[in-house]
Amino acid sequence: MSNLDDDKPIPRGELTIQVVPLPADTNANGDVYAGWLVKQMDLAAATVAGRVSLGRNATVAIDRMEFLSPLRVGSQVSCYCELQDIGRSSMKIGVEVWTRDRNAKRQRKVTEALFVYVAIDEQGRIREVPEQ
Secondary structure, eight states: OOGGGTTSOOOOSEEEEEEOOOGGGBOTTSOBOHHHHHHHHHHHHHHHHHHHHTSOEEEEEEEOOOOOSOOOTTOEEEEEEEEEEEOSSEEEEEEEEEEEOTTOSSOEEEEEEEEEEEEBOTTSOBOOOOOO
16 A cells, blocks of 8 residues: 555455345344344354364454444445464454445445454364464
C-alpha cells in the first residue's frame, strides 16, 4: 500500500466467506445480532483451520472483539482470514469482517478478532497439526 492509499484501508487476509444478513438475523430493534456475526467469523476461521489441520478442529479461544461500525440487514458481509501462527496442535487465525451496504461503493470494516483452534482427532482428543 502506498502513501496515497493510507486513507483507503483494505482487508488483510484471504476472502473466506461472504453472506448477507436477513431480517431473521436481527433482534427486536432490527439490529443484526452480534452472535450472528461471531458465528460467521467462527465458520470462516474454522474453514482455514480445517485446511491447515487436514481434519477436525475445535475453537478454544476468541481474543477481544470491538464493533467499529454497524452491520445492516441486506449488506454484503465478507470475512477475511489470515493464518497468524501454528503451534504443535494449535492454530491462530485472524479474522476481519468488512461490509458493503446495498447502495455503497466501498466496503467498511466492522470488526476483527483472533480465533484460536486446536486440531482434534475423531474421538475429540488433541492431535498434532501436520507439518506445513
